[in-house]
Amino acid sequence: MAHIGDKEYFKQIGEIKFEGKDSDNPLAFKFYNPDQMVAGKTMRDHFKFAMAYWHTLCGTGGDPFGPGTKAFPWATSVDPIQAARDKADAAFEFVTKMGFDYYCFHDVDIVDEGDSSLAEFENRVQQTASYLKEKMTASGVKLLWGTANLFSNPRYMNGAASNPNFDVLARAGAQVKIALDATIALNGENYVFWGGREGYMSLLNTNMKLEQDNIGRFMRMARDYARSQGFKGTFFIEPKPMEPSKHQYDFDAATSINFIREQGLEKDFKLNIEVNHATLAQHTFQHELQVSADAGMLGSIDANRGDYQNGWDTDQFPNNILETAEAMLVFLKAGGLQGGGVNFDAKTRRNSTDLEDLFYAHIGGADTFARGLLIADSVINTSNYEDLLGERYASFAAGIGADYVAGKLNLGDLYNHAQNNGEPRQISGRQELYENILNQHI
Ligand code: XLS
Ligand code: NI
Ligand code: NI
Numbered sequence: 001m002a003h004i005g006d007k008e009y010f011k012q013i014g015e016i017k018f019e020g021k022d023s024d025n026p027l028a029f030k031f032y033n034p035d036q037m038v039a040g041k042t043m044r045d046h047f048k049f050a051m052a053y054w055h056t057l058c059g060t061g062g063d064p065f066g067p068g069t070k071a072f073p074w075a076t077s078v079d080p081i082q083a084a085r086d087k088a089d090a091a092f093e094f095v096t097k098m099g100f101d102y103y104c105f106h107d108v109d110i111v112d113e114g115d116s117s118l119a120e121f122e123n124r125v126q127q128t129a130s131y132l133k134e135k136m137t138a139s140g141v142k143l144l145w146g147t148a149n150l151f152s153n154p155r156y157m158n159g160a161a162s163n164p165n166f167d168v169l170a171r172a173g174a175q176v177k178i179a180l181d182a183t184i185a186l187n188g189e190n191y192v193f194w195g196g197r198e199g200y201m202s203l204l205n206t207n208m209k210l211e212q213d214n215i216g217r218f219m220r221m222a223r224d225y226a227r228s229q230g231f232k233g234t235f236f237i238e239p240k241p242m243e244p245s246k247h248q249y250d251f252d253a254a255t256s257i258n259f260i261r262e263q264g265l266e267k268d269f270k271l272n273i274e275v276n277h278a279t280l281a282q283h284t285f286q287h288e289l290q291v292s293a294d295a296g297m298l299g300s301i302d303a304n305r306g307d308y309q310n311g312w313d314t315d316q317f318p319n320n321i322l323e324t325a326e327a328m329l330v331f332l333k334a335g336g337l338q339g340g341g342v343n344f345d346a347k348t349r350r351n352s353t354d355l356e357d358l359f360y361a362h363i364g365g366a367d368t369f370a371r372g373l374l375i376a377d378s379v380i381n382t383s384n385y386e387d388l389l390g391e392r393y394a395s396f397a398a399g400i401g402a403d404y405v406a407g408k409l410n411l412g413d414l415y416n417h418a419q420n421n422g423e424p425r426q427i428s429g430r431q432e433l434y435e436n437i438l439n440q441h442i
Contacts, residue, residue, distance in 0.1 A: 007074075007089050008093060009073055009074055009089070009090045009093055009094075010093055010094065010097060010355055013097055013356065013359060015097050015099060016029060016098055016099055016359065016363060018032060018033040026363075027356075027360075027363070028363070029366060029367055031367040031370035031371045031374065032369070033370070038373055038377050041336070043373065044101065046331075046336060047341060047342045047366075048337075048341025049101070049342050049343075049344070050101075050341050050343040051094060051100055051103045051104070051343075051344060051362070052103075052344055052345045052346070053087075053091060053103060053104065053105040053109040053110060054105070055315065055346060055347040055348075056344075056362075057072070057074070057090060057094075057109065058087075059347045060072065060075075061347075061348075061349075061350035066350075069350050069351065069353055072090070073355075074086040074089065080112045080124055081111070081127055083112065084110060084112070084124070084131070085131050087110070088128070088131055088135055091103060091135075092135040092136075092139050096139050096141065097359075098359070101140070101141060101142055102142050102143065104143070104146070104147075105146055105147070106146075106147050106179075107121075107125055107149060107175065107178065107182065108149045108152065109149070110125070110128045110129070110132065111124040111125060118175075121175075122178050125178050125181075133186055143183065143188040144188070144190060144340065145183070145190035145300070145340070145343070146186070146191055146192070147179060147191065147192040148175045148178070148179035150172050150175060150195075150196075151194075151195075151196035151197045155171060156172065156197050157197070159198050159200075159211070160195070160197060160198060161173075161195070161215040161218035161219070162195070162197075162199070162200075162211035162214060162249065164211075169214065169218065172218070173218065173221065173222075176218075177222075179191075180225060180229070180231065181229070184226065184231050188233060189233045190234045190235070190236055190300065190339055190340055191222075191234075191236070192235075192236045192238055192300075193236070193237050193238065194250075195215070195237075195248060196240070196245065196248070198248065198250070199242075199245030199246065199247045199248035199249050201246045201247075211249070212249055212259070213263075215249065215259075216259070216264075216265070219235070219265055222235070223235060223265065223269075233339060234268065234299055235265070235268050235269045235270075236269070236272035236300050237256045237272070238273075238277070239251060239253055239255065239256045239274075239277055239281070239288070240274065240280065240281075240313075241280050241281040243312055243313050251281060252278070252288065252291075253283075253288045253292045253295075253297075257271070257292070260297070266297075270296075270298065270339065270340075271292045272299055272300040272301070272343075273292055274302035275301075275302070275304050275305050275323075275327075276304050276314065276315055276316075277302075277313070279305075280311065280312070280313060284323070284326070285324075285326075286327045286330050289327055289330040289331060290330050293333075293334035296338075297338075298337060298338060299337060299339055299340045300339070301337065301341070301342045302343050303318050303343065303344050303365055303369065304317065304345050305319065305323070315345060317348070317365045317368075318344075318364070318368040319365075319368050320368070321372060321442060322442070324372030325371070325375040325376055325379075325441075326376075326438065327372060328369070328372035328373045328375065328377075329376040329379060329380070329438075331373075332376050332377060342369060344361075346361065375441045375442055383440070384437075385434070385437050388430070388434065400413075
């Protein structure tokens, strides 16, 4: 393949190709076949797979008990701009070799903030963005979404848009403006708000109503600014119940949808649903997708998985086929994502220290989604699943049930129907049958 970077970091690895499920090549897709049509679209277009800059290029494996374990060859320069260019070279080499079309970033992922002033940081972001633009033009890789990191710097310890100090809120606003400018300059298709510290630890020192209304004002300003600069994309809120805050305001999809509507953001905002955030909120991934889809707000997906034996955001690469197949049933029936794609917000384990591990991880993730999609498509088209579901709700499809759905009845009508009808017939939910159908298509 044509190599577009100044330096090559993954020399031993070529372009990852689809070889089918009988291939033993660990550096090949077994199920993700980008050009294969499923339900009227190529897999490539269904998923719009994206690489997350922060995990893949910046995540060296540090945890609260020890430092990073991965010495990335692109992270050697002490000059922040040179380091940013090296990282970009590695990023585009990786995405291109994976055959993905997209990437996503936080402002501080593409270039180090260090202890730079706001003006200096803006300058670094702008310089890096122009380098990224060159790489994008040369490779055809696109920006799925950009965002600002408003949670790592100690200044945001009390939150960003929810900060009790206006000066910090304004500082966050400046950072969002810079991140939006970069996203727009790079033709970013969407912009994300994930509010890691937009929440609280103790209600004793918190004015929740003011904090939430301030976030609403902040998001309306961001929207108005972006629109004034010609941004046509969608804004996403990414729900998460906790970590690092104890009570995050964007707890789950339902909470975030209520916030979006309450704050008058529903024309411009949708949701970015992350698997591990769903499970931290005691939901399933598919539940969060369904809630979003039913509100017309299924925008994008952050793909990963949790560890079901513990309660934090482990951000492992997706490999749970059953979970993904159930999710893809919702995805297909909802007509896919609105504007977004599938971003691998996932990290290799701390002890996965070879550069190849980054490839194995993304290959596995893409294959898991591809399998999930194929299974869901097969369930919908070649089983009696849809008929069973239709039968279960048949009483609302005709007669008095249909009148109820059409809003033609009152409580007196329900009373009369119940009086005339006797005890309702017992109808099984047949959950095990549904589960068997899904398993049969795996
Ligand atoms: C962290 C979030 C974060 C967002 C972007 O838990 O998933 O990575 O996706 O800020
Ligand atoms: Ni995420
Ligand atoms: Ni996360």
